[in-house]
Amino acid sequence: MSQQDPKRIEKKYREVLDGSDVTVARLIRDLEDEKAEAVEVLKRLHPHTGRAHVVGITGNPGAGKSTVVDALIAQYRKQEKTVGVVAIDPTSPFSGGAILGDRIRMQKHAVDPGVFIRSMATRGHLGGLCRAAVDAVAVLDAMGRDVILVETVGVGQGEVDVITSAHTIVVVVVPGLGDEIQAIKSGILEIADILAINKADRSGVERTEADLNLMLDLSGKDDRPRISIVKTVATKSKGIDELADAIKEHSSLLRKTNEGFRRTLRRAEVRLVELLKERMLKRASAELKEFGGLEAFAKRIAEKETDPYSAVEGIIERLTGQPDKGKI
Ligand SMILES: Nc1nc2c(ncn2[C@@H]2O[C@H](COP(=O)(O)OP(=O)(O)O)[C@@H](O)[C@H]2O)c(=O)[nH]1
Numbered sequence: 001m002s003q004q005d006p007k008r009i010e011k012k013y014r015e016v017l018d019g020s021d022v023t024v025a026r027l028i029r030d031l032e033d034e035k036a037e038a039v040e041v042l043k044r045l046h047p048h049t050g051r052a053h054v055v056g057i058t059g060n061p062g063a064g065k066s067t068v069v070d071a072l073i074a075q076y077r078k079q080e081k082t083v084g085v086v087a088i089d090p091t092s093p094f095s096g097g098a099i100l101g102d103r104i105r106m107q108k109h110a111v112d113p114g115v116f117i118r119s120m121a122t123r124g125h126l127g128g129l130c131r132a133a134v135d136a137v138a139v140l141d142a143m144g145r146d147v148i149l150v151e152t153v154g155v156g157q158g159e160v161d162v163i164t165s166a167h168t169i170v171v172v173v174v175p176g177l178g179d180e181i182q183a184i185k186s187g188i189l190e191i192a193d194i195l196a197i198n199k200a201d202r203s204g205v206e207r208t209e210a211d212l213n214l215m216l217d218l219s220g221k222d223d224r225p226r227i228s229i230v231k232t233v234a235t236k237s238k239g240i241d242e243l244a245d246a247i248k249e250h251s252s253l254l255r256k257t258n259e260g261f262r263r264t265l266r267r268a269e270v271r272l273v274e275l276l277k278e279r280m281l282k283r284a285s286a287e288l289k290e291f292g293g294l295e296a297f298a299k300r301i302a303e304k305e306t307d308p309y310s311a312v313e314g315i316i317e318r319l320t321g322q323p324d325k326g327k328i
């Protein structure tokens with residue numbers, strides 16, 4: 001562990017604000033590792049966040065999310081907007097194929113200083129991926145990126161809840177039997193602002209669009225603005241300008257209504273909760289080391305020596321030195 005140096009913290013802070021790619025890359029990596037000095041830099045950067053438009057791109061594996069991201073980057077660069085990308089693949093530990101593929105695919109943007117791409121995978125069993133991802137978004141925001149694209153697989157699966165911290169959520173679906181059912185199942189309509197039917201060069205697009213429209217009609221009882229549907233062929237950059245337009249439209253809608261602030265609040269909540277979970281779990285884990293760690297407790301629960309509630313109450317008592325007032 002290196003000593004914290006106020007001068008170095010100040011220097012890094014300045015370099016991020018000046019848009020240094022190298023410093024930003026190092027800072028994001030150090031934040032993943034929860035290095036104390038990096039956290040100090042991030043604390044100072046916080047007042048400089050909130051300017052970027054954060055776009056979440058989600059959908060099933062293979063739907064074409066990375067290809068859509070790639071095409072969107074080109075589209076935004078044409079509009080002279082700077083872009084940051086955080087790609088998360090929780091299924092791919094460390095050197096996963098998907099991330100490697102994404103790297104190669106996005107290589108053509110690598111020499112463009114207006115594009116910053118960061119891939120992340122699951123690190124360790126205590127999670128922290130979601131926290132690291134929202135931290136990375138904050139850094140890219142502070143460095144002055146106009147648009148930040150966050151690619152994740154699926155929704156509502158704990159670690160990938162980072163998606164709910166986006167301003168605009170694009171769900172990528174593909175034409176074909178069963179997708180509409182899948183869509184309902186995974187609750188994507190609850191979170192989608194825009195539906196992109198990608199691989200629109202395949203058969204069944206009209207049918208999928210009709211199905212999705214019908215579903216939107218059926219679920220159109222609330223006062224949320226209607227979800228827009230865009231058809232894309234990401235590999236050929238077809239429909240990508242329409243997708244960028246739909247994102248822009250949603251962004252101005254957010255600005256005109258209270259929804260924009262609601263989402264900023266939600267992002268703050270996600271960051272707070274994720275950080276608290278991670279820190280508390282780490283504290284608990286350290287505290288229980290002498291008893292064999294969390295694993296030993298899990299084993300005792302499995303072997304019916306104790307139950308999960310009593311175990312957690314005991315852990316909280318140890319951590320706070322007080323009886324757990326949250327007993328139910
Ligand atoms: N036919 C067709 N293939 C596509 C399209 N978009 C992506 N693909 C292909 O689908 C595969 C998965 O794409 P990828 O972007 O990695 O999907 P992800 O897992 O959702 O990120 C790749 O082989 C892409 O070339 C499209 O619009 N049409």
Ligand SMILES: [Mg+2]
Pocket residue numbers: 065066067098102151
């Ligand atoms: Mg991908």
